[in-house]
Amino acid sequence: MTVAIINSGGANLGSVQRAVDKIGYKAIITREIKDISDSTHVIIPGVGSAYNVMRSLKKTNLIQTIKSLSQPVLGICIGMQILFEFSDEGKVDCLGLIPGSVERFKSLDHLKVPQMGWNKVSFNNSLSEFNNYYYFANSYFNPINQFTIAQSQYGVSFTAAIKYKNFIGCQFHPEKSSLAGSKFLKNFLQS
Template sequence: MVAVIDYNAGNIRSVLYALERIGVEHELTSDPAKIRAADKVIFPGVGHAASTMKHLNETGLADLIRSLTQPVFGVCVGMQLLCSHSEEGDVECLGIFPERVHQFRPTNGDKVPHMGWNEVKLAPTNDWVSKEVDGDFCYYVHSYYVEPGPDTVATTTYCGREFAAMLRKDNFYAAQFHPEKSAKVGERIIRDFLAV
């Protein structure tokens, strides 16, 4: 069973629909016992980093997520919150990944938020997703980005800079783009996560 963490974030339904399309048993829940018992956990969403971290800390979900030992997949803001710090509200995040989250400050005419399809380039360190993902396009909606670091397994370029498209460390996996909105390549990435 896949537990999708319900935590005061927007855009969670699209992840549920993607899991339904794949035919995976799943449940949207904030119940710590159900999350701990799940085979896999997805931590998705759209929201403001500081207000979301406040909610996670107040409800105990922050410590719960840090303690999980099964595979966990952070999506979009879920990925950013797994990092060490975000400029969005100047907040300390969950600290799973040492990478930091910065705001796009375009100087070349690119628009923020970064919205639309962009190429994903797999790093040599990728040990997660199928090689066929390399060079394919995924769907992004974000104004903040994660600087590449030791846990980066894929990158994308926007606003004249390369940033982390995907991260992996121990049992934690993450994507800045929305795999649930990225057509066949997104489904491939979700299936690769479910297979770990």
């Protein structure tokens, strides 16, 4: 098994690689098309902005490579958001792999934006064993839709995890989510 972590300029590359290594798998951080195409699993991590990540993927000629992947692909945080068609963050067209768009949380008196910290995630019935608290760091979200497999609440209900064909996304950071995050990552890597 080869796990390719796409280097799209995010700050959490090393922590994602350590999280994968910790559960017994080997991961490489790469921008090489061959490494990504030949891998059994692909992770698109992200801490940053949708605009910057899309610009980085375009610059490194990885957009078409990602769109053509047939192996399991996991997008984390920004990596999940760019799977959609459009992001309000930077008003940027994204990969368009999952129908829908990404919106900004509205500031409320009792809630700070960005959402930073632990939040309860409720998965659909068939995945309820993953119900737990996970770590979030996000100002943007995808509304609940037909592809949502888990949701959370931060002023509004939003998509915490999504699945469409071979593409899975999680708004939370499994690499920062202790045992619950390790269990989630392990399940992805065993798919």
